[in-house]
Amino acid sequence: MVNPLIGVHAALGELSIIFFLWTLVEIINPTNTRIKRAKITAFIGLILILTSWIIGGYYYTKIYSQDVKPLIKEGPYPWSHNIIMETKEHIFLFLPFLSVLAATLTFKLKPYEKPNYSLIFLLVIIVLIGLSMAGMGYLISTGARAALEAKI
């Protein structure tokens, strides 16, 4: 059976990305109300990515490394661990730090100022990295499924 922690990790990560995308939309034309909402959504996004980091870390070190990794490496798509998982697990570590920066900058925003384009681009990068995590997760689970099918 698939461990439910991987689902929790993925759900928290993607929810975090949705909240940062929401923050991005709010700050494009920053009014007083939008800035207030952006501060809340950025804070929630930050908490969610930190929680995803802890849960994903627990799953990766305790379950994936011991059960799933050896399976994928013996299966038909070992690259899904050797390239995709290795890349994912390390680029993921950038996200909590970038999220702290994005939340800090959002909290410094003042209403009716011109749009902060550097913060907008930072949020775009966070969202793109987050979406790439989901894509890489799909490729890794494909590697695991293919390895299981090959055993049958």
Place this chain on the structure above:
Amino acid sequence: MNSKAVNLSVIFAIISITIMTILAELSKSFKDFLTQLTGHHWISKSLISLIIFFIIYLSLRKIKSELKENNIYYTIILTIVLSIIILLFFTIESLI
């Protein structure tokens, strides 16, 4: 929080992650050292980058100069470059 200090701390943290990642693959003794530290090399990389982030932030939190938009763009470009380096590194390592 001091946003210029946060930005610099993020830069040091993500550079340290990339260096530790590549060094651990090139040097078995360094990977073993990271594994022995916490039980898993990934947890050690996470904790070391977090410690670096806090040390840099606490050292720089009183700097007075303002954070410029360009500083954030440098962080964004660095993130993209480091991500590509990590992807290319593991792709090449897997092929040879």
